[in-house]
Amino acid sequence: MRERLALSRPTEASSGKTGSWRTFRPVVDRETCNACGLCAQYCPDGVIDEDLNIDLDYCKGCGICANECPKEAITMIREER
Amino acid sequence: MTNIVKRSVSILSAIPKEEYLLKCTSACAGCSSSLCLRYVLKAAGPDSVLVVPACCTSVLQGIYPGTAMNVPVYNIAFAAAAACASGMSDAFAKLGKKTNVIVYAGDGGTVDIGIQALSGAFERGTNFLYICYDNEAYGNTGMQRSGSTPLGARTTTTPGGKLTAKKDLDRIVEAHNPPYMATACSAYPLDLYKKVKKALSIPGPKFIHILAPCPPGWRYPSEKTVEMGKLAVKTGMWVLYEREFGKLAISGPSRAAMRRPAPLEEYIGGQGRFKNMSPEILDEMRHQVERSIRRLASEEAGAC
Numbered sequence: 001m002r003e004r005l006a007l008s009r010p011t012e013a014s015s016g017k018t019g020s021w022r023t024f025r026p027v028v029d030r031e032t033c034n035a036c037g038l039c040a041q042y043c044p045d046g047v048i049d050e051d052l053n054i055d056l057d058y059c060k061g062c063g064i065c066a067n068e069c070p071k072e073a074i075t076m077i078r079e080e081r
Numbered sequence: 082m083t084n085i086v087k088r089s090v091s092i093l094s095a096i097p098k099e100e101y102l103l104k105c106t107s108a109c110a111g112c113s114s115s116l117c118l119r120y121v122l123k124a125a126g127p128d129s130v131l132v133v134p135a136c137c138t139s140v141l142q143g144i145y146p147g148t149a150m151n152v153p154v155y156n157i158a159f160a161a162a163a164a165c166a167s168g169m170s171d172a173f174a175k176l177g178k179k180t181n182v183i184v185y186a187g188d189g190g191t192v193d194i195g196i197q198a199l200s201g202a203f204e205r206g207t208n209f210l211y212i213c214y215d216n217e218a219y220g221n222t223g224m225q226r227s228g229s230t231p232l233g234a235r236t237t238t239t240p241g242g243k244l245t246a247k248k249d250l251d252r253i254v255e256a257h258n259p260p261y262m263a264t265a266c267s268a269y270p271l272d273l274y275k276k277v278k279k280a281l282s283i284p285g286p287k288f289i290h291i292l293a294p295c296p297p298g299w300r301y302p303s304e305k306t307v308e309m310g311k312l313a314v315k316t317g318m319w320v321l322y323e324r325e326f327g328k329l330a331i332s333g334p335s336r337a338a339m340r341r342p343a344p345l346e347e348y349i350g351g352q353g354r355f356k357n358m359s360p361e362i363l364d365e366m367r368h369q370v371e372r373s374i375r376r377l378a379s380e381e382a383g384a385c
Contacts, residue, residue, distance in 0.1 A: 017105065042270070044113065044119070045104060060111075063111070063302070064303070064304050067307070067308060
């Protein structure tokens, strides 16, 4: 049935998969990472989960995580497409 | 070092894991508004309604029939946000609901266009929280100058640098004697989280002013968003404080910065909008910073 009112409903990927915007991809060096969680705290899009895995489908590649990492465990690597 | 890590983890674990801003908004990469919104919604919880006037947040929600916002959002005309929230808050009160009504507006919708609705709602004593996230220009329409643009900043409508100072919104709001008002910065999300929590625990009109650095508008690389916010606080350009029933309390990061502010050039130099700024304007800006620090410090000490 058609809705009488145009209502947007919460979904992931409401703007498409923004991972395609990326020019640089964050790569985490697990050896140097001390799991402080600052990258997840500062990620504007909340794409870093509790185990500090980065969701590359949605990561826009802004680089805040790499810039703020106190251990410099994250490097931004150019996407090959 | 291990102590620092332990402490940061313990503070982090106090913050709810739920995200009310779903992945994949159409915000620019490195947007500090979506960073702020994440923590505002975490603090407010699911029983909240956002009232959003025209600003970046009305765009970053996504495309119909989907939306990235996991709480109800009411999109409203530029000038009407606080008026809409007044009606909404009264209606919830009549129904006996404790739903948080939060206005999330940009600086244009607060400092210029929405200021009379804001003033009216504060005068009526509406029970709501007004949050202004301030990127110091009309970012959504292409960085035109707003009343909140600082002295000397280049925007698309002030290509030679703005000639007048930033409007002091906090002192305008302070004149309404609200029970709670605070300033925050996107680079200190835990501080922001605590302030939103505290604001929502107090009945009456509350106000939070967040500095939100904007990579395309301020012309700096997107990875420097948090760094830029921290520099604004460390140089004293932006002072974090809260005012509860008129009593001023400077927040931790600014307390250290006010004692020994970092050189202003560190903040100015990193941003394209302040490029080729004349030494006179820089001097004037330095005086402004000194004046505001002196005023707040003496007020906190009880001198005025």
